[in-house]
Amino acid sequence: MVLELFYVMLILCCIHNLAFTQDENSRIAPFGCNSTCGNVEIPFPFGMNEPNYCYADHWFQIECRHDTPYLKSIGLEVSSIDVSSGTIDIMHPIHRWNCKPQHNATNTEQEVVDLRGSPFVYSQAHNMFVSVGCNEISFLVSNGTQVSGCVSICDDKKDVEENIEIQNCNGKYCCATSLPLYLSEFNVTTESFGSNNNNRASDDDECSSYALIVQYFRVPDYMRYDSSYAYYRWNSMTDLRSLKKVGVVLEWEIHNSSIRLPRSGHCVNTNITSAKNNHSGRRCYCLEDSYGNPYIEGGCSYANDYGDNGEGNKNRSKWAIIGVFSSVGSIIFLLGSWRVYKAVRRRIVQNRIEKNFKKNGGLLLEKRMSSGEVNVDKVKHFTLKELEKATDNFNMNRVLGKGGQGTVYKGMLVDGKIVAVKKFRVQGNVEEFINEFVILSQINHRNVVKLLGCCLEKEIPLLVYEFIPNGNLYEYLHGQNEDLPMTWDMRLRIASEIAGALFYLHAAASQPIYHRDVKSTNILLDGKYRAKVADFGASRMISIEDTHLTTVVQGTFGYLDPEYFHTSQLTEKSDVYSFGVVLLELLTGQKPLSSLRPKEAKSLASYFVLSVEEDRLFDIIDDRVTKEGDKEHIIAVANLAYRCLELNGKRRPTMKEVTRELDEIWKLERKFNNAQQHRHEEIEHPAIEYHHPWVANSAPDTSPSDVSLTSESEAMHILTE
Structure with a gap:
């Protein structure tokens, strides 16, 4: 009885403290x-x-x-502050160009916000860079370097302006792209192309073009079928002209x-x-x-699970104390209430899990599982407790990287297995999460990152992948690791592995899959530096009967297929073009976009095509490639990249053809290296000679993918035909 009385008094003290704490906090x-x-x-x-x-x-x-x-x-000006997410909403100026005479001040003087040295940066998760104009390329410049950009096009400015949906900027008169991380100051430069008549301000316009960083919001699935639909704080050109500043989100830290x-x-x-x-x-x-x-x-207090106000808590405390001192029956009643409280609390936790499960697309996922779209045997459902323990409660020190879809953490499961846990930034739209889950559950290929499972119990959905230790191809290639440099043999092998994975997605999977965002940052390198294709949030599964899919343009500037950009029709050849850019990175060691290249060839693809047409191929090839590789094999790979970058998608090879040719070139390169090594050994040991008279009469290798160019000029002639 004394023990029961102690428990009752402890309950009453906790209730009183909660009421007091809630009032104070x-x-x-x-x-x-x-x-x-x-x-x-x-x-x-x-x-x-x-x-x-x-x-x-x-x-x-x-x-x-x-x-x-x-x-x-x-x-x-500040419009709101949120300490739980570490953000502050401000009103930010707009950049304008080619304004009418009465707006000359805005032609020459643009208000610049400099956050360098401060605890604030522009939020990548909550903002977009938006450009509104006609036939213009807008670049976001930070510290003198172009860090992002997009293209807006139109045939007839007035006609486009009458019919444009500015809420969804997809490249027609208005374009949008994501911000880089750690952006603390920026400027905007624009370059016009096409007819000059489209670039001048009309009689009704104040200015011909606008560029701005602006907060954006995603529309929930039940309101719009298109998962990429988003809107900003303005809905039309009239609204944009009247605005002086727009809402922007800054992230901060102490x-x-x-x-x-x-x-x-x-x-x-x-x-x-x-x-x-x-x-x-x-x-x-x-x-x-x-x-x-x-x-x-x-400042932190625990939520009141009963939902009563502070006065109700005090009344319960008072009557509970009276019950303790009045009768043993009251003590039994309070003990029963404690059991009810525990049951209610368990039910509240269960309801929260079920609510998060539904919000994160659990019902849609179950529907796809029942229809056979998801291979249930290959994936596991992790509990939130398991993943919190694995990632040390999603400690910031465990962050492997951040991207447009979310943040990836390194974790260790109870069995000692190292995994990567991706926390999606869904903001009410779970289509990308469900899409990546369904697609990866269908894939079984050694050069595609493996999905281990998911968790839908948290407010934000989680995916669990195998851990890939050596980062991505972009960092390794452009960082130039001196301890383990990227040799020509490694580049050929990695290119062959990427091509093989894409060929599998296009032709060998249960349904054709178009990746839609092939780039070097989405190519991970495992412990043996083998390629692993990752990030399938933008990918789409295509019916076998279909030849293309019409979607809103989505991709990364520098890798985006020009034909897909103009037609919005996604085909397997769009991935072929993006792979061609990755192949150029491996050949040249240069980045896909650079402000250091000539104005007309800032993209690597344009620079490569221009160099080929001017017979300067080996001027842009990486020095290590030139030194280590056979010239004929280098020309063969360049020839293949040139065909992948054809503006007309029908002229590009399929990934099957690309894979076969790269495999043949790699085999020939290894034979060439072995022969070179053998000749080197003969020079060092002239007394040891092996004579095989039948070799001279052997038939040469006549593989259809073999390259038999006898000189650089002949090779370049064939390359540019």
């Missing part, structure tokens, strides 16, 4: 500090009044001007020594603003099942 700023400006809440570390108490440091100072908050360090971080929150190292070090600052979070402001002491 409704605050978002330290005592004595203003926490609102107009209708906007100002949570710590942002604030006004006293520095180092009401706000962290000068970067986080808010200035309230006529009930409108401004971030004083950069002088821009730089070292800014404030004394509280003990109530969970603070971790982050690298939000810089990739140079392991971490550039820290962020704090309230632990699971709690809420509030983790940046103030005692």
